[in-house]
Amino acid sequence: MLKIKNLHAKVEGLKILKGIDLEINAGEVHAIMGPNGSGKSTLSSVIAGKEEYEVTRGEIIFEGEELTEFDPEERAHKGVFLSFQYPVEIPGVTVTNFMRTVINANRKARGEKDMPANEMLKKIREKSELLEIDRKFLSRSLNEGFSGGEKKRNEIFQMAMLEPKLAILDETDSGLDIDALRIVANGVNKLRRPDNATLVITHYQRLLDHIIPDFVHVMLDGKIVKSGGKELAYELEEKGYDWIKEEVGA
Amino acid sequence: MELKDKLLSSFLAFEENVDMHTDIHEIRSRAIKDFEEKGFPTRKQEAWKYTSLNKVLKHDYTVFPKKEDTIDYRDVEKYFIDDIDTYKIVFIDGIYASHLSATTHEKIDACLMSSALNSSKYKPIIDNYFNTVAPKESLTSLNTAFSREGAFINIPKNTMADKPIQVINFSTGNESALLVQPRNLIVVGENSHVQIIERHQSLTDHPVLTNSVTEIYADKRAIVDYYKIQNDNHQASLIDNTFIEQHRESNCSVHTFSFGGNLTRNNLNFYQKGERIDSTLKGITVIGGKQHVDHNTLVHHIEPNCESHQDYKGVFGESSTGVFNGKIIVNKEAQKTNAFQANNNILLDDKATINSKPQLEIFADDVKCSHGCTIGQLDDDALFYLRSRGIPLKEARALLMYAFANNVLESVKIPELKARITKIIALKLGVNVGYSL
Ligand SMILES: Nc1ncnc2c1ncn2[C@@H]1O[C@H](COP(=O)(O)OP(=O)(O)O)[C@@H](O)[C@H]1O
Ligand SMILES: [Mg+2]
Numbered sequence: 001m002l003k004i005k006n007l008h009a010k011v012e013g014l015k016i017l018k019g020i021d022l023e024i025n026a027g028e029v030h031a032i033m034g035p036n037g038s039g040k041s042t043l044s045s046v047i048a049g050k051e052e053y054e055v056t057r058g059e060i061i062f063e064g065e066e067l068t069e070f071d072p073e074e075r076a077h078k079g080v081f082l083s084f085q086y087p088v089e090i091p092g093v094t095v096t097n098f099m100r101t102v103i104n105a106n107r108k109a110r111g112e113k114d115m116p117a118n119e120m121l122k123k124i125r126e127k128s129e130l131l132e133i134d135r136k137f138l139s140r141s142l143n144e145g146f147s148g149g150e151k152k153r154n155e156i157f158q159m160a161m162l163e164p165k166l167a168i169l170d171e172t173d174s175g176l177d178i179d180a181l182r183i184v185a186n187g188v189n190k191l192r193r194p195d196n197a198t199l200v201i202t203h204y205q206r207l208l209d210h211i212i213p214d215f216v217h218v219m220l221d222g223k224i225v226k227s228g229g230k231e232l233a234y235e236l237e238e239k240g241y242d243w244i245k246e247e248v249g250a
Numbered sequence: 251m252e253l254k255d256k257l258l259s260s261f262l263a264f265e266e267n268v269d270m271h272t273d274i275h276e277i278r279s280r281a282i283k284d285f286e287e288k289g290f291p292t293r294k295q296e297a298w299k300y301t302s303l304n305k306v307l308k309h310d311y312t313v314f315p316k317k318e319d320t321i322d323y324r325d326v327e328k329y330f331i332d333d334i335d336t337y338k339i340v341f342i343d344g345i346y347a348s349h350l351s352a353t354t355h356e357k358i359d360a361c362l363m364s365s366a367l368n369s370s371k372y373k374p375i376i377d378n379y380f381n382t383v384a385p386k387e388s389l390t391s392l393n394t395a396f397s398r399e400g401a402f403i404n405i406p407k408n409t410m411a412d413k414p415i416q417v418i419n420f421s422t423g424n425e426s427a428l429l430v431q432p433r434n435l436i437v438v439g440e441n442s443h444v445q446i447i448e449r450h451q452s453l454t455d456h457p458v459l460t461n462s463v464t465e466i467y468a469d470k471r472a473i474v475d476y477y478k479i480q481n482d483n484h485q486a487s488l489i490d491n492t493f494i495e496q497h498r499e500s501n502c503s504v505h506t507f508s509f510g511g512n513l514t515r516n517n518l519n520f521y522q523k524g525e526r527i528d529s530t531l532k533g534i535t536v537i538g539g540k541q542h543v544d545h546n547t548l549v550h551h552i553e554p555n556c557e558s559h560q561d562y563k564g565v566f567g568e569s570s571t572g573v574f575n576g577k578i579i580v581n582k583e584a585q586k587t588n589a590f591q592a593n594n595n596i597l598l599d600d601k602a603t604i605n606s607k608p609q610l611e612i613f614a615d616d617v618k619c620s621h622g623c624t625i626g627q628l629d630d631d632a633l634f635y636l637r638s639r640g641i642p643l644k645e646a647r648a649l650l651m652y653a654f655a656n657n658v659l660e661s662v663k664i665p666e667l668k669a670r671i672t673k674i675i676a677l678k679l680g681v682n683v684g685y686s687l
Contacts, residue, residue: 048634048638049637049638050634050638051634052630071637071642071643072634072637072638073637073638073639073640073642073643073646075638076637076638076639076640077640081638082638084635084638087635088629088631088632088634090635090649090650090653091653091656092652092653092654092655092656092657093649093652093653093656101641101645101649102639102640102641105640105641105642106640109640158639162639162640
């Protein structure tokens with residue numbers, strides 16, 4: 001589904017990604033772990049198409065197409081979804097209206113008509129129940145004044161509404177208490193299908209107790225330096241990153 | 251001939267056509283003298299520093315259009331809010347158009363200034379209110395000198411106008427360039443309520459300059475909601491002078507929606523002459539090209555325990571320019587005043603500019619005054635967030651601009667009007683975001 005080859009990217013003249021290789025197949029869950037500043041959010045932003053990040057080398061192939069050729073909205077239409085580490089507040093647009101705009105924009109891109117209002121409401125109700133989101137919440141301005149946890153839950157709610165092929169969850173666990181973590185992880189798991197894939201980015205292995213990864217990758221200084229199974233996450237939790245730094249001579 | 255000289259000599263011709271032996275004519279004669287002394291405002295005056303009338307005054311305007319040019323309702327239907335029942339006072343080139351109008355004298359008067367000026371029935375009202383709210387400034391004096399036609403709205407005590415009143419001024423292509431000067435008087439009695447929608451619409455590519463004066467008198471506990479739709483074509487310029495005198499516990503709001511026109515100047519003054527008055531001044535400006543919109547507001551707090559709320563939002567594209575000059579005066583006696591003012595702007599292009607200047611003159615010590623002005627661009631992170639969800643760039647920009655303007659629309663009390671404004675904004679931005687606010 002996703003093939004990243006030798007990806008280099010920079011922002012404001014600074015080299016951040018220094019040769020990433022990553023392959024994700026349908027039905028898989030991958031986790032990327034790594035210390036702060038290693039380039040995890042940069043990688044997710046580059047995949048989603050944030051313009052300030054310049055891809056200088058390498059390629060990102062999604063379902064056979066070079067993603068860097070496309071605008072962020074086109075990547076979304078193709079089924080790429082990013083749950084933001086820091087979701088943006090949009091005062092003046094309610095969650096419901098935002099969701100309506102988003103769903104219909106994606107339908108339009110597929111040449112479909114707007115979703116009928118009752119169908120939309122039903123879907124919103126169903127997905128908000130999945131994430132145990134209060135109805136009142138839906139008529140609030142998008143992310144405005146939301147707690148960290150509410151923002152993250154709202155991101156996964158959007159994911160549930162959109163049913164993307166590839167979901168990238170950037171630090172979705174930060175700001176969540178144990179209950180919220182369980183709800184969010186449960187939501188993500190329910191959305192798993194053989195034809196979609198998930199890339200979980202996290203500092204901590206605790207999320208990975210709930211969303212069990214097939215592969216764990218360690219990112220250091222803009223490179224994936226080690227990959228393994230889910231046991232790698234425990235090892236990192238226990239020993240930190242220093243032993244890997246030594247191992248790879250960083 | 252300079253426009254000023256032309257106007258002064260036109261006044262002589264104007265005198266020949268009106269009854270010179272009335273009180274009104276006294277007022278007109280004094281007004282033309284005042285205009286003669288002051289002339290048109292120039293950028294040397296503080297209040298006109300960022301708005302130059304030079305270009306607009308260059309045209310050879312016709313002051314008296316020759317004949318009424320009839321227009322078909324179907325051709326101008328789109329300029330009306332036609333999905334609700336309203337009274338309509340409509341003018342074409344400054345002349346009353348009865349076939350487009352729906353006036354009334356039942357319960358309330360929604361009719362013509364000319365008939366009010368000439369009828370003995372309305373003489374007491376004219377004597378009491380006409381030219382009493384408007385200050386003596388050059389442009390208002392110019393309007394007063396030639397005052398003859400406009401909307402006359404009189405809501406007696408304890409009366410709720412049963413439907414909104416639309417006041418629409420059309421101008422046609424009959425004359426090469428046209429100057430029109432509507433004069434409106436709105437008197438709202440104790441405990442009475444009225445909603446008014448005003449629009450100036452040019453139907454020609456010839457230059458049109460409108461110098462309009464509206465006086466509003468709101469008696470005790472009156473409620474007045476006034477909406478101005480400024481979406482004229484790009485050859486039309488507007489100087490709107492609106493003056494509101496409020497009395498005890500009255501509540502007046504003016505919403506100004508500025509999307510069109512060449513040069514638009516809004517002089518909007520509120521005078522609070524009583525306690526526990528509430529005044530609201532709101533505006534949304536969305537312009538591009540070389541358009542210019544200037545909001546020059548004054549709220550004069552004269553008595554204690556009153557409030558004023560100003561909220562102006564502007565989105566400026568290409569090389570358009572905006573001006574916001576908001577003055578708040580709080581008299582020494584006006585203790586416990588709450589005066590709020592906000593002016594927030596988004597510049598879409600490098601060449602667009604906004605000059606925003608609050609002026610506070612506060613002489614009382616126990617007051618709450620806040621003012622804030624922001625100038626920014628659309629937030630790139632917000633744009634990326636929306637696009638990453640599949641909303642195309644153009645719609646994402648539009649959505650952010652909508653969101654930005656949203657709280658100004660929230661206080662619009664006529665849903666059909668709100669829907670119309672939303673639509674105009676969408677059209678102006680060239681997109682359909684597929685939902686209404
Ligand atoms: N927009 C930006 N401008 C400048 N530096 C940036 C920007 N985005 C990221 N960086 C830098 O790139 C490095 C990686 O950041 P990031 O991808 O956010 O790491 P992580 O998500 O792994 O914590 C950091 O040193 C950070 O300061
Ligand atoms: Mg990060």
